[in-house]
Each structure stands twice: as structure tokens, then as C-alpha cells.
Amino acid sequence: MNTDVKSNGLSRREIIINGGMAVAGAAIASLGVLGGAKNAGAYASASIYKYKKLDPRAVGQVAYENYAKRWCASSVIAGFVEALKKEQAGAEWNDFPIDAYRWAHGGMAGWGALCGTMPGAGVIIGLVTKDTDTAEAMVNDLAFYYAYTELPSFTPAKPPKTEIHHMTMAGTPICHISIGKWMRAEGVDFLSDARAERCARVAANVAMEATGMLNDWADGKYVPKHKPLYNVIANGITSQNNCGDCHGHDVPGVVQTYPSLDK
Amino acid sequence: MNTDVKSNGLSRREIIINGGMAVAGAAIASLGVLGGAKNAGAYASASIYKYKKLDPRAVGQVAYENYAKRWCASSVIAGFVEALKKEQAGAEWNDFPIDAYRWAHGGMAGWGALCGTMPGAGVIIGLVTKDTDTAEAMVNDLAFYYAYTELPSFTPAKPPKTEIHHMTMAGTPICHISIGKWMRAEGVDFLSDARAERCARVAANVAMEATGMLNDWADGKYVPKHKPLYNVIANGITSQNNCGDCHGHDVPGVVQTYPSLDK
Numbered sequence: 001m002n003t004d005v006k007s008n009g010l011s012r013r014e015i016i017i018n019g020g021m022a023v024a025g026a027a028i029a030s031l032g033v034l035g036g037a038k039n040a041g042a043y044a045s046a047s048i049y050k051y052k053k054l055d056p057r058a059v060g061q062v063a064y065e066n067y068a069k070r071w072c073a074s075s076v077i078a079g080f081v082e083a084l085k086k087e088q089a090g091a092e093w094n095d096f097p098i099d100a101y102r103w104a105h106g107g108m109a110g111w112g113a114l115c116g117t118m119p120g121a122g123v124i125i126g127l128v129t130k131d132t133d134t135a136e137a138m139v140n141d142l143a144f145y146y147a148y149t150e151l152p153s154f155t156p157a158k159p160p161k162t163e164i165h166h167m168t169m170a171g172t173p174i175c176h177i178s179i180g181k182w183m184r185a186e187g188v189d190f191l192s193d194a195r196a197e198r199c200a201r202v203a204a205n206v207a208m209e210a211t212g213m214l215n216d217w218a219d220g221k222y223v224p225k226h227k228p229l230y231n232v233i234a235n236g237i238t239s240q241n242n243c244g245d246c247h248g249h250d251v252p253g254v255v256q257t258y259p260s261l262d263k
Numbered sequence: 264m265n266t267d268v269k270s271n272g273l274s275r276r277e278i279i280i281n282g283g284m285a286v287a288g289a290a291i292a293s294l295g296v297l298g299g300a301k302n303a304g305a306y307a308s309a310s311i312y313k314y315k316k317l318d319p320r321a322v323g324q325v326a327y328e329n330y331a332k333r334w335c336a337s338s339v340i341a342g343f344v345e346a347l348k349k350e351q352a353g354a355e356w357n358d359f360p361i362d363a364y365r366w367a368h369g370g371m372a373g374w375g376a377l378c379g380t381m382p383g384a385g386v387i388i389g390l391v392t393k394d395t396d397t398a399e400a401m402v403n404d405l406a407f408y409y410a411y412t413e414l415p416s417f418t419p420a421k422p423p424k425t426e427i428h429h430m431t432m433a434g435t436p437i438c439h440i441s442i443g444k445w446m447r448a449e450g451v452d453f454l455s456d457a458r459a460e461r462c463a464r465v466a467a468n469v470a471m472e473a474t475g476m477l478n479d480w481a482d483g484k485y486v487p488k489h490k491p492l493y494n495v496i497a498n499g500i501t502s503q504n505n506c507g508d509c510h511g512h513d514v515p516g517v518v519q520t521y522p523s524l525d526k
Contacts, residue, residue, distance in 0.1 A: 043333075045360035070306075097308035100389035103402040104382060110492045111406050112501035113436050114377035119367060126363035139366040143374050173376050174437075175501045183500070190500040229373045237446070237453040238375035238438045246509035 042133040049127040050090040053218050054083045056211040060204035064156055067200030071105035074098050075200070076120030079207040107175030115175040117206035118142050128214060137224035138213045143173045144226045145209050147240070152201030154208065162193040164201075171242035178202075305396040312390040313353040316481050317346045319474040323467035327419055330463030334368035337361050338463070339383030342470040370438030378438040380469035381405050391477060400487035401476045406436045407489045408472050410503070415464030417471065425456040427464075434505035441465075 063079030070078055077098050084093045101123055107113040121142060126135045150167040166185040170178035179190065179199070188194040216222040231239045326342030333341055340361050347356045364386055370376040384405060389398045413430040429448040433441035442453065442462070451457040479485040494502045 043362040043365070045362040046358040047360035047363050048358075095309040095311075097310035097390060097393070099306040099308040099395050100310050100393070100398070101386070102306070102395045103385050103389055103398045106495065106501040108377050108381060108385070108406060108436060109399050109403040110495040110501050111377075111403075111436055111503055112494065113503070114371055114374075114382075118371060119377075119382060122366050122371070123364070126366055127360060130360070130363070132362050132365045135363070135366045136372050140372040140374075143371060173371060173374055176503070179501060190495070231375070232369065232373040232453070238369040238373050238442060240374055240376070240439070 042131060045126070045130050045132070047127040047130050048090075048092050049096075050092070051128040051214055051218055052084065052087040052089040053215045054080070054087060054211050056208040056215070059083045059211045060154055060208040061157055063207040064154065064200045064204040067203055068196065070099065071102060071116065072199055072203050073104035073116030073120035073123075074102040075203045076117050076207045076210070077101055077123055079204070080121075080124045080211070083211075112176030112179075113174065115146065115170075115173055115178055115202070117203045118146060118173055120203070121206055121210035125210060125214065129217060133228075134217065134222070136228050138210070138217070138222070140228050140230075141213065141225050142206065142210055146173050146178075146206060147171055147242070149205075152198055152205050154201040154204035156201070156204075160197055162197045164194050164197050172240050172245060174240070177242070177245055305394060308389070308393050308395070310390040310393050311353075311355050312359075313355070314391040314477055314481055315347065315350040315352040316478045317343070317350060317474050319471040319478070322346045322474045323417055323471040324420055326470040327417065327463045327467040330466055331459065333362065333365060334379065335462055335466050336367035336379030336383035336386075337365040338466045339380050339470045339473070340364055340386055342467070343384075343387045343474070346474075375439030375442075376437065378409065378433075378436055378441055378465070380466045381409060381436055383466070384469055384473035388473060388477065392480060396491075397480065397485070399491050401473070401480075401485070403491050403493075404476065404488050405469065405473055409436050409441075409469060410434055410505070412468075415461055415468050417464040417467035419464070419467075423460055425460045427457050427460050435503050435508060437503070440505070440508055 059079040061079075062082045063075045066075040066078040077096075081093055081096045081098055084090070101120060103109050104114075104116040104119045107115060118139065122135070122139045125138045125142075126132075129135050129138070147170055150169050152164075153167060164186060166182060168178075168182045168185050170181060172178060179195065182198055183190060183195060186194060186198070213222055231241065234241075235243075322342040324342075325345045326338045329338040329341040340359075344356055344359045344361055347353070364383060366372050367377075367379040367382045370378060381402065385398070385402045388401045388405075389395075392398050392401070410433055413432050415427075416430060427449060429445060431441075431445045431448050433444060435441060442458065445461055446453060446458060449457060449461070476485055494504060497504075498506075
């Protein structure tokens with residue numbers, strides 16, 4: 001058992017730097033070796049759902065428009081389903097249970113864990129690609145996109161009721177951190193129309209990015225941008241690369257935003 | 264706009280305590296007021312999937328047995344699907360795309376965000392209950408269960424190849440923190456058979472808990488244990504209640520576990 005507790009005698013900063021990258025090169029070479037999970041090969045699933053290439057901008061716009069009534073996860077799903085119905089990609093889409101996944105909103109029922117836009121897209125990706133390795137690679141690429149892109153860059157077709165002024169890089173797929181960084185930049189609270197406008201646009205961006213991947217895949221030319229399970233191998237645990245957002249003395253202070261009771 | 268940046272002049276500890284609970288009572292009274300999301304009412308979905316009451320222990324055992332080849336999210340789904348097929352709950356379950364959701368493993372493709380056991384259960388809950396408010400309440404209850412129960416308490420039907428010796432309380436639905444706390448208690452690395460055994464048992468526990476909720480619901484007697492969106496209202500942002508796991512000076516050191524390349 002290769003267990004080496006280094007939390008004593010090293011600064012947290014050193015731990016994070018060493019833990020994050022030191023063995024990444026060598027370890028990635030052994031990507032297939034994942035302990036008790038080594039038997040998890042690629043599986044074809046029995047999904048009946050077909051795909052046709054879509055206009056990313058159209059998918060994003062519908063995702064954006066659905067946010068106020070469906071929140072993040074189901075809004076992304078709605079973007080795909082409406083476009084796939086329009087393209088007549090298969091009768092199965094007609095009754096797709098878009099709202100059966102709404103609980104994934106807000107990092108799962110508001111717990112602030114995983115931003116719901118990605119699992120929303122993941123539902124479509126998993127059902128459409130019917131191959132676990134391809135879906136894994138796409139969702140992984142989507143997490144890299146979400147974490148390391150300044151968002152939201154989407155602008156709605158018509159001017160919105162509430163304009164917003166900032167884009168931020170989350171560094172993570174975690175809802176709480178992603179939203180918190182943007183709220184700080186914009187100077188608004190969570191229960192504001194501006195924050196809702198931001199999340200609606202993020203849903204559009206994620207839907208557009210996923211559409212691009214699926215279009216490439218439909219053309220037989222999707223190539224993963226990032227190594228699946230990179231983070232696991234690099235850090236020796238399921239993880240992200242924004243270690244300092246939690247570990248370390250530089251965790252930002254809290255923007256205290258009480259609910260506005262007078263709305 | 265009620266924005267009040269308090270990160271200067273207050274200790275982080277004060278911020279967290281005040282931010283966490285001070286206005287909770289008053290704010291929860293206005294639970295319906297959620298800014299731009301105020302239009303998100305309850306929706307019935309078009310899902311075709313039916314439910315029959317199941318033996319939680321049987322669902323858990325199948326989830327456990329599936330872990331090595333399907334990982335957390337799809338293992339929980341497999342537990343339900345196999346049991347529902349056995350109970351002849353509807354022909355729709357026969358070809359259910361169990362592996363279409365495998366990307367949710369390890370906090371989404373190994374990113375350590377949301378533990379995949381809960382979204383795995385959520386897929387079944389959403390499709391079966393066909394009502395967004397019920398699904399939201401169940402998934403929320405499941406997150407409270409996951410965060411505040413010492414896990415895993417499940418023991419497999421037959422003695423496993425690798426025995427494990429600890430249960431830990433995650434305080435969060437976040438995969439990385441949940442696994443990290445358990446790894447520290449057990450003294451093993453992530454790529455160990457012991458860690459895989461632990462996650463397989465957690466999948467069983469979550470599947471069993473979700474089965475209990477759905478059985479109550481099938482009897483018309485499911486009552487949420489916790490207020491939906493409690494965390495959002497209490498903390499003024501999508502969030503959890505383990506603030507000190509990231510904010511503050513008491514973030515634990517890192518158990519440094521390099522991948523074992525000689526396996």
C-alpha cells in the first residue's frame with residue numbers, strides 16, 4: 001500500500017504543488033490501472049436516442065430561454081430536445097422527460113456541488129453516444145471547458161430584462177465556487193435577477209459547447225481534448241486542479257449576501 | 264440589491280457563522296422567493312417508467328456487486344433496474360440504458376465534485392416520481408443522509424476479497440472530501456482495493472436509502488425530512504453546511520497518495 005501522509009512537515013502549498021503534478025507524467029502512462037475499478041471497460045448502452053447535427057447557437061438560445069422555469073440542468077436538456085425534435089432526429093425525443101432531471105440544478109437541489117449544466121448535457125451525451133468511453137471523454141472535456149473559460153460569453157437573441165457585465169473563470173465545475181466568483185465580480189447577491197441571467201447564459205454556453213462535440217462525433221471526427229481521468233492520476237484522488245480554492249491560506253473571504261426579503 | 268461585502272474586518276470564522284445561520288429563520292419563511300428562478304414551479308414529466316416497491320437490501324446488494332465494472336452512478340441505477348425487472352414493474356426497464364450515466368462517477372468523470380451515487384439514484388427518482396417537487400425533496404433528503412451518516416454501513420452478502428474497517432461522516436455530498444476523509448481514517452490510497460470496496464458499499468447504502476423513500480412514496484406516505492432549498496436560503500447561495508471544510512484555517516492537510524505504479 002503506497003500511503004504516505006505528508007501533511008506534517010510540509011507547507012500546504014508544497015503539498016498541493018507536489019500532490020498536483022509531480023508524478024503526473026509517469027502516472028498517466030499507467031492510465032489503465034485504477035485499483036478496484038480496473039474492470040470498468042467501455043460499454044455500449046441500449047439507448048434508443050438518435051442524434052442529428054444541430055446549430056449550437058439555436059440549442060444555446062433555447063437553453064437560455066428555459067432557465068427561469070427549469071433551472072440549469074433541465075434547461076440544457078430542453079435546448080437539445082427542442083432542437084432534436086425540430087430536426088426530426090427520432091420520435092423518441094417527442095416525449096423526452098426533460099424535467100425528470102431538474103433535481104440536478106444548483107449543484108444538486110441547491111447543494112452547490114456540481115453545476116447542473118454539465119450533468120444536463122451529460123444526460124444527452126450519454127444517451128446519444130451509447131458508449132461509455134466517448135461519453136466520459138466528452139463530459140471530461142466539458143468540465144475543462146467550464147472550469148477554464150471565462151463565462152458566460154453567450155449573449156441572448158433579444159436584449160434581456162437584466163443586463164450583466166462580467167465574465168469569470170471558475171477554475172472548477174463546482175456550482176458554489178463558480179457562482180461565488182461571478183457574484184463577487186458582478187457585486188450582486190444570489191437571489192438577484194442578474195445572477196439568474198448569468199446562470200441562464202452559462203447554461204447556453206455549456207449547451208453550445210456540448211453541441212459542438214456531438215456534431216464532431218456525428219461526423220466521426222470527435223477527438224478528446226483532454227485525457228480522461230487526468231485529475232485522478234495527477235492528484236491521486238478524484239479531484240480538480242483548483243486546489244487552492246479550498247486548501248491553503250488564500251481561500252477568499254465570503255461575499256455575504258442575505259436573501260432579499262423585500263422582493 | 265442587498266449586497267454586503269463583509270470579507271474585510273471580520274474573521275472568516277465570524278463570516279461563516281453569521282453567513283450560515285443568522286437569517287435562516289426569517290429567510291426560510293420566504294422560501295418561494297428565489298429571484299430569477301421564481302417561475303420554476305412543479306412540473307410533471309412525461310416519463311414512461313413505473314415503480315413497484317422493492318427490497319432495499321436487494322437493491323443495495325446489486326449496486327454493490329456492479330461497482331467494479333460500472334462505478335458509482337451506474338451501479339446504483341443497476342441496483343434499481345435489476346430489481347424492477349425482477350418485480351416486472353414494466354417492460355420499459357428491460358432495455359434501460361444503465362451505462363448511459365456512467366460519466367457521473369467519481370464526482371463527474373473523476374473531477375471529485377458530486378458523488379455519483381446520488382445523481383445515480385436521482386435518475387431513477389426523477390423518472391419514477393414524474394414530479395419535480397417530489398424528486399427535489401427526495402434528492403435533497405438523500406444529500407442530507409449522505410452528508411450526515413457514518414458510511415458505509417452496508418455489509419455485503421458474502422465476505423469481500425478486501426475487508427475495510429472504518430465509517431466516516433462526509434459532511435458534504437462532494438466526492439473528493441467524502442473519499443478523502445475516509446481514506447485518511449482507513450489509511451489507504453485512492454487506487455487501492457479497499458477504497459473501491461468502500462465506494463461500492465456507499466453505492467449500496469445510497470441505493471437502499473433511495474429505495475426506502477420510493478417505497479414510502481409508492482404507499483403515498485413519503486414526507487420530506489428536510490426543507491428543500493434549505494441551504495440556499497440559509498447561506499444566501501447554493502451551498503452546503505460544511506463551510507469549514509474549505510473556508511477557514513482548519514482545512515485539513517492533504518493525505519498524499521501517489522498512484523501505485525507497480526500494480
